[in-house]
Amino acid sequence: MQCAKGVIYKYINDRIKERHENFNSNLIRDYADVHLNLKNETSSQDNYQVNSSFESITTFFTSGVDLISNALTWTILYMQEYPDVQNKCRDVLNEIYGHSNVYWSDRKNVPYIEAVIMEINRLSSNAGFTAPHTTEKETTLLGFTIPKKSVIRANLYSAHRDPKYWEEPHVFNPDRFLKDEKLIRNPAYMPFGIGPRKCVAHKMSELIQFVTFSNLVRRVSFEREDPNETHTFQPVYEQLTLRPMPFKTISTVL
Known part of the structure; x- marks a missing residue:
C-alpha cells in the first residue's frame, strides 16, 4: 500500500x-x-x-478512486445476491439503449438504475463517516455544547439505517427511491456528506459509478459461486471506507 x-x-x-x-x-x-x-x-x-494543489488532487486519486472501486465492489455483491434486480436493470437498459453505450447524460431516462445505485450506496454507506471538520466557535446542538475546535464527523452509516427516515431500513429495496416511476430524494440520503464541504470527488464518483454499472450490467451477469451460500453484507472498516467481506462471484459475458 x-x-x-x-x-x-x-x-x-x-x-x-x-x-x-x-x-x-x-x-x-x-x-x-x-x-x-x-x-x-x-x-x-x-x-x-x-501545497493545496497537491493535497486536493491527491484526494481525487486516493479517496476518490478508492471510494469508486469500493462502490463498484459493493454493486457486484448486491447484484449477485439480488438476481431479480440485476435482471430488471439489464432489461430496462436494453429496452431503451439496445446495443448502444450508456452515458452520464442518459441517467434522467433510467430512474430505476439510479434508484438501484442509491439503494446500494445507502446500505453499504461506502465512506462510513464524513471527513473530519472543526468547529470555529463554541456552539450548541440539540442541547449539547460543542466546544470550539472540536473535531466533528457525521456517522453516515447510522443516518442511512435510521428507522425515523427509512421504512424497513435493513431491507434492500430500490423502489423506496421511486414514486410514479420518478426518482425521489430522501433528506437522510447523504453518501458523500452534505453541504458545500461534502466529498470533493462526489460528482466524479457519481458519474463513474453510473456509467460503469450501466454498461457493465448489460454485458456481464454476476452470480454466486455457491448458489446455496448467502454472502454477508456486514462491512469491514478499512482505511476510510466500509468494504464488503471477501466474496467469490461467477462473471459471465453475455
Missing part, C-alpha cells in the same frame, strides 16, 4: 511541476490550472496554501 501511494504521490508532484513550468493564465484547462491560477492571484499573507 505504501509503495503504491509513493508512486501516486510522485506522479502527482511531477505533473504539478510540469503545470507550474507551462502555466498560462489565459488557458485554464482543468482543475489543476484553477488551483495554480488561484495561487498566483493570492498574496503570501493570505491563507491559500502552496
